[in-house]
Amino acid sequence: MFTEERQAAIIRCLQEKGKVKVKSLSEKFHVSEDCIRKDLKTLENSGKLKRTYGGAIMSQDYPLQRDVIDRRNYHLDKKKIIAEKAFGLIKSNETVFLDISTTNIELAKLLAASRIKVVVVSNMIDILQILVQNPMITVIGTGGTMYQGVNGFMGAATIEVLKQYSFDRAFLGSCGVDMVDCTVTTLGVEDGLTKKAVINSSRHKYVVMEKEKFYFNDSYKFAHFDDINGIVTDEYPDSTIVRTLEASGVRLV
16 A cells, blocks of 8 residues: 555544544554654644544544633533542642633532632632632632633733742643643643643642543643643543553542
8 A cells, every 4th residue: 555545544544533543553554653653744744633642633623612601511521520539639728729621610619519618719700700609618819811712810910919829739721731742731821821820839730631631732831740740530541641641640530
């Protein structure tokens, strides 16, 4: 089979399955894994796919809408599982930061319904509105520049406020991880720099995200695996990713 034929066949596999793995493609086409990696790089350069850790996805495959309003009900069952796990990490009398995240909206609901006495700081209006219903929770908003698409605050003014705090735990949203260079990503620089400020002000740092985000990443890298303590997810990813996370000292919850 010629290179062009094999690459066309790879695209067909992607269209049928949504994602492909280097190892399985190597076995399917009877070529080396290095050969497949070169194919994937060529196809990525032409805009036909996006490489991921150990494989590839269609470049437009991840259906994450950018606006929070659109994302609230996407994978809601998985977000509730993640929120339950995150809730179990929080102890009474802690100071907690909840980042802009539709999963953290579910976590806020659990906190609001509980009898845990905590201080919660957040830069997301939805979260503040939910938590203020519980008189046992001291609710603090960061303020700053308001971004309508995420219904929250980001940027320089927000960062200056965050620098003044010392959080026991922080729960950070993410657009995915880059398993090649072991980083956590988000959409843009304002959100990324705000998340960095949270990390610098926190003792225990957790990323909250669905399992599928282990196979996707976005444009801005706001943290290395060394910067976080754990990832709270609905279901463990494949064993190769688990081993990489364990080697980096990242706890999977």
